[in-house]
Amino acid sequence: MNEKIDITLTINGRDYPIRVEPRKTLVDAIRDDCGQTGTHIGCEHGVCGTCTIIVDELAVRSCLMFAVQASGKKIRTVEGLADGDELSVLQRAFIDNHGLQCGYCTPGFLMLATNALEKNPQIDDEELLDVLASNLCRCTGYQNIIKAVKAARDELQARSPA
Ligand code: FES
Ligand code: FES
Known part of the structure; x- marks a missing residue:
């Protein structure tokens, strides 16, 4: 089924209302639909950890989650680590x-x-x-x-x- 679903991803405190297929991975949605390309994709199989982000205080591999599963959750990516020009x-x-x-x-x-x-x-x-x-x-x-x-x-x- 390819019907798209409306969801909102909240990344580093900003809401991104997007429309995605239910099978779309979280990392693809973050990069392609929200334009936050700091999170990288390596193996896409949960092995390398390159796509690690924080979802509701847990480190997760965003290639192993569907975007729809993250709707309404608090997502943090590498773009949110620095405070303006000041690195963490x-x-x-x-x-x-x-x-x-x-x-x-x-x-x-x-x-x-x-x-x-x-x-x-x-x-x-x-x-x-x-x-x-x-x-x-x-x-x-x-x-x-x-x-x-x-x-x-x-x-x-x-x-x-x-
Ligand atoms: S891309 Fe390798 S664990 Fe997600
Ligand atoms: S893969 Fe090049 S710095 Fe880790």
């Missing part, structure tokens, strides 16, 4: 620690790690490794991504000690 602590840490090369996987890692640090600001190294292990990068060898996320965690903790 995590974004800055990726730059300072050379946590990216081609940058293709970066939006997914940023959203995954943002969610992990928000859920548990005291997350320890082992748990952090466990979380980050779910996403793939073809360039960096992971060491600098891990270093960047740890640096952001430490800086955020120093700013707001428990």
Whole structure:
């Protein structure tokens, strides 16, 4: 059935009323219908994590959700991390620690790690490794991504000690 459905996606606080086929994936709707192309597509099979976004406080792979399932939910993408020209602590840490090369996987890692640090600001190294292990990068060898996320965690903790 190809009949289109009217839904509203709320991305980074802005409403996007769109009309989509029920089978359209969330990542395709975010990119094609809402014009928010910061979220990247890799495998389209839930394997690489490149398409990771935050939906209602949960990190999800947006290639595995249908757009209609996200209607009315609070969606956050990489475009919402910076405050104007000011990068988030995590974004800055990726730059300072050379946590990216081609940058293709970066939006997914940023959203995954943002969610992990928000859920548990005291997350320890082992748990952090466990979380980050779910996403793939073809360039960096992971060491600098891990270093960047740890640096952001430490800086955020120093700013707001428990
Ligand atoms: S594109 Fe979604 S997990 Fe790879
Ligand atoms: S920086 Fe190139 S895929 Fe990760």
